[in-house]
Amino acid sequence: xxxxxxxxxxxxxxxxxxxxxxxxxxxxxxxxxxxxxxxxxxxxxxxxxxxxxxxxxxxxxxxxxxxxxxxxxxxxxxxxxxxxxxxxxxxxxxxxxxxxxxxxxxxxxxxxxxxxxxxxxxxxxxxxxxxxxxxxxxxxxxxxxxxxxxxxxxxxxxxxxxxxxxxxxxxxxxxxxxxxxxxxxxxxxxxxxxxxxxxx
Amino acid sequence: xxxxxxxxxxxxxxxxxxxxxxxxxxxxxxxxxxxxxxxxxxxxxxxxxxxxxxxxxxxxxxxxxxxxxxxxxxxxxxxxxxxxxxxxxxxxxxxxxxxxxxxxxxxxxxxxxxxxxxxxxxxxxxxxxxxxxxxxxxxxxxxxxxxxxxxxxxxxxxxxxxxxxxxxxxxxxxxxxxxxxxxxxxxxxxxxxxxxxxxxxxxxxxxxxxxxxxxxxxxxxxxxxxxxxxxxxx
Amino acid sequence: xxxxxxxxxxxxxxxxxxxxxxxxxxxxxxxxxxxxxxxxxxxxxxxxxxxxxxxxxxxxxxxxxxxxxxxxxxxxxxxxxxxxxxxxxxxxxxxxxxxxxxxxxxxxxxxxxxxxxxxxxxxxxxxxxxxxxxxxxxxxxxxxxxxxxxxxxxxxxxxxxxxxxxxxxxxxxxxxxxxxxxxxxxxxxxxxxxxxxxxxxxxxxxxxxxxxxxxxxxxxxxxxxxxxxxxxxxxxxxxxxxxxxxxxxxxxxxxxxxxxxxxxxxxxxxxxxxxxxxxxxxxxxxxxxxxxxxxxxxxxxxxxxxxxxxxxxxxxxxxxxxxxxxxxxxxxxxxxxxxxxxxxxxxxxxxxxxxxxxxxxxxxxxxxxxxxxxxxxxxxxxxxxxxxxxxxxxxxxxxxxxxxxxxxxxxxxxxxxxxxxxxxxxxxxxxxxxxxxxxxxxxxxxxxxxxxxxxxxxxxxxxx
Numbered sequence: 060x061x062x063x064x065x066x067x068x069x070x071x072x073x074x075x076x077x078x079x080x081x082x083x084x085x086x087x088x089x090x091x092x093x094x095x096x097x098x099x100x101x102x103x104x105x106x107x108x109x110x111x112x113x114x115x116x117x118x119x120x121x122x123x124x125x126x127x128x129x130x131x132x133x134x135x136x137x138x139x140x141x142x143x144x145x146x147x148x149x150x151x152x153x154x155x156x157x158x159x160x161x162x163x164x165x166x167x168x169x170x171x172x173x174x175x176x177x178x179x180x181x182x183x184x185x186x187x188x189x190x191x192x193x194x195x196x197x198x199x200x201x202x203x204x205x206x207x208x209x210x211x212x213x214x215x216x217x218x219x220x221x222x223x224x225x226x227x228x229x230x231x232x233x234x235x236x237x238x239x240x241x242x243x244x245x246x247x248x249x250x251x252x253x254x255x256x257x258x259x
Numbered sequence: 260x261x262x263x264x265x266x267x268x269x270x271x272x273x274x275x276x277x278x279x280x281x282x283x284x285x286x287x288x289x290x291x292x293x294x295x296x297x298x299x300x301x302x303x304x305x306x307x308x309x310x311x312x313x314x315x316x317x318x319x320x321x322x323x324x325x326x327x328x329x330x331x332x333x334x335x336x337x338x339x340x341x342x343x344x345x346x347x348x349x350x351x352x353x354x355x356x357x358x359x360x361x362x363x364x365x366x367x368x369x370x371x372x373x374x375x376x377x378x379x380x381x382x383x384x385x386x387x388x389x390x391x392x393x394x395x396x397x398x399x400x401x402x403x404x405x406x407x408x409x410x411x412x413x414x415x416x417x418x419x420x421x422x423x424x425x426x427x428x429x430x431x432x433x434x435x436x437x438x439x440x441x442x443x444x445x446x447x448x449x450x451x452x453x454x455x456x457x458x459x460x461x462x463x464x465x466x467x468x469x470x471x472x473x474x475x476x477x478x479x480x481x482x483x484x485x486x487x488x489x490x491x492x493x
Numbered sequence: 494x495x496x497x498x499x500x501x502x503x504x505x506x507x508x509x510x511x512x513x514x515x516x517x518x519x520x521x522x523x524x525x526x527x528x529x530x531x532x533x534x535x536x537x538x539x540x541x542x543x544x545x546x547x548x549x550x551x552x553x554x555x556x557x558x559x560x561x562x563x564x565x566x567x568x569x570x571x572x573x574x575x576x577x578x579x580x581x582x583x584x585x586x587x588x589x590x591x592x593x594x595x596x597x598x599x600x601x602x603x604x605x606x607x608x609x610x611x612x613x614x615x616x617x618x619x620x621x622x623x624x625x626x627x628x629x630x631x632x633x634x635x636x637x638x639x640x641x642x643x644x645x646x647x648x649x650x651x652x653x654x655x656x657x658x659x660x661x662x663x664x665x666x667x668x669x670x671x672x673x674x675x676x677x678x679x680x681x682x683x684x685x686x687x688x689x690x691x692x693x694x695x696x697x698x699x700x701x702x703x704x705x706x707x708x709x710x711x712x713x714x715x716x717x718x719x720x721x722x723x724x725x726x727x728x729x730x731x732x733x734x735x736x737x738x739x740x741x742x743x744x745x746x747x748x749x750x751x752x753x754x755x756x757x758x759x760x761x762x763x764x765x766x767x768x769x770x771x772x773x774x775x776x777x778x779x780x781x782x783x784x785x786x787x788x789x790x791x792x793x794x795x796x797x798x799x800x801x802x803x804x805x806x807x808x809x810x811x812x813x814x815x816x817x818x819x820x821x822x823x824x825x826x827x828x829x830x831x832x833x834x835x836x837x838x839x840x841x842x843x844x845x846x847x848x849x850x851x852x853x854x855x856x857x858x859x860x861x862x863x864x865x866x867x868x869x870x871x872x873x874x875x876x877x878x879x880x881x882x883x884x885x886x887x888x889x890x891x892x893x894x895x896x897x898x899x900x901x902x903x904x905x906x907x908x909x910x911x912x913x914x915x916x917x918x919x920x921x922x923x924x925x926x927x928x929x930x931x932x933x934x935x936x937x938x939x940x941x942x943x944x945x946x947x948x949x950x951x952x953x954x955x956x957x
Contacts, residue, residue, distance in 0.1 A: 070577040073732065073786045077558045080794035086555045089737060090548030093744040095537070107757060147773055163688075179747060179758040190721040190775040194714055212758070213743035220739055224704060226571075226769045226776045227721070230746075230762035235714040239630035239646060241653025242522055243672040248629055248680060250714020250761060266947050268902075272916040275943035279955045294951045297905035305895050307856055309878025309887075313899035320903045394858035422815040426855025428891070431932030433853060435506040438936035439516065439819040440855070467937035 092213070097178025099210030101258055107180030111233030112246065113254040128169075128200065128257060129155035135255065136166050136198060144196060146170040146188030153202050162189070168196035168251065172203045173219055175256075176212035179232055182256065183219050186227040193229055199251035201231070204259045260370075262290040263328035265321070265359070267338045268300040269459035270480070274334070277459075277480030281334045281362055284486045288370055298324045303341040306349075308428050318346050322354035330369070331359040334482045336392025336457050339364075344395050361392055363402030363457050363481055373408050375489040380410035384484070385451045387444070387465065388420045389458035402457055402481055409488030418447045425464035441468040448476070457481040496842055497826030501849040505824040515650045519642070519821040522649040526812040529755025530863060542748050547867040549745075550803035553702075553735050554793065560702040560735045561784065567705030571767030573780040581611035584785045588694065588727055589616050591781060595725060597622055597691040601683075603709065603716035604628035605696025606644060606806060607729045607785060609828045610841075613694070624694075625686040627715040632679055636663050642822035642830065645753050645808040650821040683715070693719035693777070697730035698805065699745055700782070703738045706766055707782065710749060710759035717761050726765070726777040732784050733793075733802040745805065752865035753807035792840035797876045801837045803866040810860035810870060816853055825850060832860035836873040844877065848886035851877035909948065916942035 097103075105115040116131060118124055132141055132155060143157045144165035154169065162168060170193055172182040182201050184193055193199060209215040219228055235250035246252040262285055270278045285292050302317030321342070325331050333339040339361040346356045366372050384406055392398045403413050424430065424440025431437075441464055448454065454476055456462050466478040497504060508515050553560050565575045578584035592600065600622055602608065614624045626635040630648035634641060636659055641647030648656075656675055660666040664678045695716055699708040707728055709716045720726045736745060742764075750756040769776030793799045811817045811831030822830030827847070829837050835850040851874045860870040881887055901908050933939070 066577065069579050069583060073577050073579055073784070073790065074558050074561060076786070076790035077561065077732070077793065080790050080799075081555060081557065084555055084796075087548070087551040089552040090545050092740055093542065093545045095542075095744065095747065111757070111760065176743075181758055181762075186721075186769070186774040186776055187771045189773050190717070194717055194721065211743065212747060213740060216739065216743050220704070224706065224764065224766050225771065226765070226767055226774055228764040229717060230758070230764065231760070232758050232762075233712075233760040235712070236760060237629045237676060237713050239628075239633065239648055240656045240672040240675050242518075242525065242649075243653065245672050245676040248676050248713040248715070249627065249683065249718055268912075271947045272912060272942055273940055275945055275947040275950055278947040279950045282951070282955050294948070296948070299902040299905055299908045300898070302899075302902070305899055307875070307878075308891070308895055309851075309875060309880070309882040310892070310895045310899070311879050311882075313895055316899055317902050390855070390857035390859070394862060422855045422857035422859070424815065424855060426857070429852065429855045431930070432891075433502055433505065433816075434932045434935050435509045436816055436819050436853070437855070439509050440815050441937075443520065443815065443818070463940045464937070467933070467940055470938040471936060 095178060095211050095213065097176070097211040099177050099208065101205055101208060103177035103210070104175055104180060104208050107177060108233070108256055111180045112236065113180065113233050113256055115256045115258065117258045124153045124259065125155045128153070129157060132157070132167060135253070138166055141166040143167045143169055144192045146192045148188040149202065162191035162195040165196050167198045167200060168192040169200045170202070172201050172207065173222060174207040174209060174215045175203050176209050176215035178210060179212050181212055181215065181230050181232045183215055184229040184231055185225055186229065187225055190227070190229065193231065194250050196251055197247060198253040198255065199231070200255045200257055202257050202259060260290045261293070261329040263293045263295055263325060263331050265298055265301070265325060265331050265333045265338070265342070266294070267333060267335045267459060269463065270334050273463060274459045274480045277482040278334055280486035281332070281482035284482065284489055285332065287489055288366065288372065295324045295328070301338045301341045303338060304427050306341065306345055315349050318349050318351055322346065322351050325355040328355060328358065330365070331355050332362055332365045333359060334362045334457065334480065335459055336361045336389040336396060336398060337460055340391035340395040361396060361398060361457060363405055363485070364396065364398050366485065367401040367405055373404065375405060375409050375485060377410045378488040378490055379406060379484065382411045382453065383451045384411045384413050385416045385448055385454045386413050386419060387423060387454060387456035387461055389456060389461050390422050392457060393420055405485055405488065406455065414449045414451055416447065416449060418444050423461045423464050425460045427460065430464060438468060441465055445469060445474065453477045453479045453484065455479050455481055455484050496846045498838060498842070498847040498850050500826055501824055501853055504826060505820045508820045508824055514652055515821055516819055518652050519650050520818045522646055523812040523818050526645070526754060526808070530752055530809050530812060533751035533755040537751065542744065543865055543867050545744060546748050546865055547803060549736065549741050550866050553737050554733065554799065554802055557732065557735065557793065560737060561732060563702040564700055564705055564735060567702065568767065568782055571705045572770065573705065573767040573782055576781060576783040578783055578785045578787070580787050584611045584729060584783055584787065585613055585616035587783050588613060589620055591727065592617060592622055592692055593620055595691070597725065599623040599625065599686065599690045600692045600694055601625050601627050601686055601690040601719050601723060603693070603695040603711065603719040604631050604647065605694070605729060606828055607696050607731055608694060609641060611729070611785065611787060613729070625683065625690070627683050627686070627719060629676060629679055629713060632683065633659065640823065643808060643811055644806050650823070687718050687722050690723040692725040692727060693723040695720055695726065695728045697728050697734055698749065699736045699742065700730050700734050701736045701739050701742060704766065706739060706742070706764050708742060708746065709763040709765070710746065712760040714761050717763050720763055720765060720777070721775055724777055725779045725781070727781045727783065729783045729785055732786055732789050748865045749805045749807050752809040752863065788841035795840060798836065798840045798873060800868050801833065801840060801873065803868055804833055804837065805866060807865060809863040809865060813859045813863040815857060815859070816855060825853070832870045833868070836870055836877060839877045844880055844884065844886060848881045851881060912946060
């Protein structure tokens with residue numbers, strides 16, 4: 060039975076079929092990098108993220124980030140006492156003084172982005188801070204340093220690669236959404252239904 | 260300017276008056292028009308059906324018929340595309356391809372005429388873009404400019420650039436799909452005096468379906484409408 | 494799934510005549526996707542992006558053996574296990590054996606056309622393993638026991654009312670529940686499935702050879718969950734899905750989204766290198782990449798059809814196709830439908846099983862203008878039509894008719910003679926019974942011949 064064949068044999072057969080398919084064919088050159096000519100800066104990032112359905116907030120000058128976020132969450136979360144799940148890499152000063160809960164139960168997840176791309180409104184999230192915090196909560200807050208905003212997605216990915224791709228990287232560019240039911244847009248289908256980007 | 264008319268099999272048999280109007284228009288614009296009498300079909304039906312040998316035979320015949328023509332004008336975007344785009348692919352690169360024009364493009368681009376007259380003043384027109392004129396020949400604005408230049412109001416038709424469902428053999432091989440496509444176009448049609456197209460095949464498809472569904476829309480070939488535009492010149 | 498592509502004409506007729514709701518739902522959804530795609534293309538230098546993407550894919554396909562070996566080496570370095578499957582049976586076997594050997598009892602799945610192609614779900618279910626589709630559209634279809642009808646929106650042929658009735662029956666939602674409530678019910682149901690699953694199965698949009706990165710694009714977040722929560726992740730990837738360098742990803746992620754949904758990028762993109770290494774990263778302990786051929790090397794060997802392997806499965810050609818819009822995907826009788834299906838399926842399955850598909854097109858060319866990797870679909874439709882005619886896979890009457898027409902059209906005197914009577918006879922009741930003409934007159938009036946042919950008017954002299 061073919062399915063039971065030796066794995067190496069299958070591999071070599073496929074590669075040999077590829078080679079025989081390509082024999083006599085000219086190898087075509089790689090066209091080089093694509094210049095996507097994206098626009099940079101907080102403004103460009105914000106407007107793209109907002110188009111994607113996310114919310115962008117800038118830390119008020121002089122405010123303590125944790126307290127500030129706590130106040131922001133009071134407005135965004137309609138629960139008496141919102142609970143938070145925090146990613147492994149989030150420094151203490153960015154954590155609001157709210158009760159913590161496991162990501163399965165928390166009302167808010169808090170992460171720090173490694174970087175962002177303005178042209179697509181994309182946040183780069185490493186797996187090392189814990190993926191559940193990024194995925195299981197209804198509201199996901201991502202802290203982002205202004206200096207980490209790239210104009211182009213390609214540059215954001217390059218800098219991520221230099222830092223180390225690790226097991227996985229998540230690119231989040233908006234809230235979870237679907238139009239699979241009657242072409243009506245619904246948010247929060249599986250992942251967070253709200254994405255808030257807090258710019259430092 | 261010497262022009263040979265390649266009338267196409269559909270226009271010869273189903274839009275004879277429109278083809279005659281094309282001749283009137285071209286003469287009016289100072290062209291000396293000839294009609295090579297041995298012309299038949301450009302070969303597109305066989306080409307699109309995948310009958311390569313048959314397509315080549317008809318293409319060779321047509322290339323021979325048109326070999327001495329300075330310019331070839333075709334009152335059909337689809338057949339013009341066959342001659343200009345498919346003939347070279349069939350190995351007939353030295354044939355009439357580079358000298359062949361769809362009627363509206365010939366008048367607007369080659370003769371560089373922006374306004375034929377004001378004979379269409381007050382007329383509202385929906386212009387159906389034939390797929391091959393639009394996507395193979397890249398003709399998007401030429402005929403519309405001529406219609407508007409003569410005073411016609413070319414209405415915004417959301418599906419103006421969508422296929423009518425003719426597709427030659429396709430229309431009889433897949434009748435329910437082909438008809439549903441015609442309906443999609445007709446259903447989105449605004450109120451107009453005429454539906455105009457430079458393609459006889461599309462006009463046959465749309466008008467035959469409209470008549471079956473009791474729709475009394477008036478369908479006209481571009482050639483007749485352009486002649487009317489010029490003839491009505493003050 | 495069974496291949497029913499030979500029945501295209503009948504399947505299409507049945508859908509159009511018996512289920513008008515499908516045509517309405519598909520037309521509406523595709524028109525919205527297509528309009529979004531046009532807007533998104535207008536924001537960029539679409540022509541330059543498309544040529545670039547075509548170039549990258551051509552490069553990778555003409556060096557495919559090298560890039561497959563490079564991807565394999567990188568993935569192994571990253572701690573992932575690479576498997577090779579020559580055909581659907583081998584692919585099913587690899588995944589099923591893997592699941593069984595590791596005591597897997599339940600599997601969550603992200604949307605993957607390749608798993609439909611190889612019919613993975615029944616193979617797992619046969620072994621007593623529960624399989625849960627987690628993409629909302631796929632979940633709806635799993636409950637309905639239906640196949641996807643669109644690459645991106647698998648359930649676009651189903652209306653809100655259809656889903657309301659289905660969920661009321663299966664999930665106990667109200668009969669008039671709004672989409673938000675319906676989605677919430679599905680989320681609750683599937684969240685539990687995510688938590689208990691031992692294995693997540695996904696497809697793959699791209700596999701980067703340089704870094705061994707598997708890229709997955711989505712909007713719901715279910716693929717991120719599928720590839721993160723269960724202890725084992727298995728990705729099925731067609732061998733044509735490779736990209737040469739990590740730097741190529743940014744362009745392809747954007748172009749695929751713009752072509753498919755008109756977004757700048759999918760809401761979630763997973764870039765997966767291998768199993769979790771850092772403590773607390775919530776990733777799988779094992780990552781398996783199954784590289785699947787299943788006919789792709791045959792397509793690669795075809796000097797014309799190999800260009801279909803550039804396809805990134807964005808669905809743009811479906812959305813813009815006036816033929817697809819009338820029926821949705823089920824008429825095409827197999828996994829890949831629409832214009833790309835009409836040129837890909839003959840390559841993957843053989844023309845004998847799929848001969849009507851290349852003819853399911855008016856050759857309008859809209860698909861080529863939409864395709865982000867510039868697959869010359871109209872040319873390839875003709876390529877397969879020629880092959881079908883040459884191999885006698887079309888009706889004899891059609892071939893005989895075209896041969897007779899050619900014989901006539903290359904004999905001007907005969908053509909002129911027959912042209913005098915032909916069009917008039919075509920309108921008569923006798924001739925309406927011929928297949929080619931009854932196909933016309935079933936839904937349309939016979940065309941009205943001009944009273945006099947043009948050539949008659951010409952010979953009489955055309956006056957102003």
